[in-house]
Amino acid sequence: MGKIVKLKDGFVGEKQINIPVAILDKYICQGEFLKSLYLTHIGFFPKAFFHFRERKKGCADNILFYCLSGKGYFNTPLGSFELNANQYTVLPAGIAHRYQADINDPWTIYWIHFSGEKLAEFNKMNDATRFNCAIDIRYNEQIIQLWEQMYYAIKSGYTRENFGYANMCLYHFLSLFVFPISIERQVEEDLVTKTVRFLKLNIERPLTVENIATHFSYSISYFSALFRKETGRSPIEYFIQLKIHYACQLLDQSSLKIKEIAQKVGYEDAFYFSRQFSKIMGCAPSHYKIMKK
Structure with a gap:
């Protein structure tokens, strides 16, 4: 044994x-x-x-x-x-x-x-x-x-x-x-709070809106409409922003290569990750890393 x-x-x-x-x-x-x-x-x-x-x-x-x-x-x-x-x-x-x-x-x-x-x-x-x-x-x-x-x-x-x-x-x-x-709010946790927590715990995964809605036992259309009503963004837009913000932390606080950071936030394609990063942050991850030094 x-x-x-x-x-x-x-x-x-x-x-x-x-x-x-x-x-x-x-x-x-x-x-x-x-x-x-x-x-x-x-x-x-x-x-x-x-x-x-x-x-x-x-x-x-x-x-x-x-x-x-x-x-x-x-x-x-x-x-x-x-x-x-x-x-x-x-x-x-x-x-x-x-x-x-x-x-x-x-x-x-x-x-x-x-x-x-x-x-x-x-x-x-x-x-x-x-x-x-x-x-x-x-x-x-x-x-x-x-x-x-x-x-x-x-x-x-x-x-x-x-x-x-x-x-x-x-x-x-x-x-x-x-x-x-x-400090505790004496109310039940709402769907958006639960969703954000779920997304943060799965930041390294390439989740789809179907994956997220299914996790909370909602239809895709109902879940997406409810999430957008509360946040002003679609679940995937919100998830991408969380990924990019976490990537910024890794660029600031680690010596990881951009390809490694891309993988840590769920992107196997480093070039696609760079495009998404640039779209949100206004510059490429390589430029962001230089600016923060």
Whole structure:
């Protein structure tokens, strides 16, 4: 019988930064304000097949997991829990734990580790043990946006300014989980919000309007009319714009070649991608990359 595969990272499409201790000491732990609460690790694992970690003595940091899709499981001294889409958990520092993705429907998760001199006070003030289970949370685009701001601030370089910005974002990011009632709209998610989320999760796919309408169990004509009424654009026009905006991020923040970026946003033909890019941005991707340097 084959050995069970267990991976702590290395997933296709993952994003991850583990800040070296020496860097934390240099830029954060010497500052009275920043050392109160700060990021130590940050990551995004899409469809993390065979993801597994076990820490029998716990971790020095709090760990927050936000599940966007799929599911996984975690165990602590408080019990065994299943984490599904639109749920989160916080594993407090120093508590033994084990977590893993589901074999058949592995989770897609955003996660952070955070620590600091005020971590114990943070946990006490917010009764951290109440977060040590699977907690429902409405989808909130701000969560993803703030995670990206923290990630790309640190990714752009280890400087005091970047860490300062990322760690100020951390407080806002945590507040969306700790105090969700104040920011959640008390209405059902509308079709456009669901559609935009679906498109962002499938940015690398060449979806058709039929694919999108079928996903939400609508006819093509009804879905297209409803989407255009709310946004002023067709679903495919909107999807193309999302793809091009994401391509701009990759041009700004990565060293990927234009052909590789085209593939990441669902275009096998780099020349066709360039034409679509030029139509929306007013210049070719190669020119855009030069201008942003």
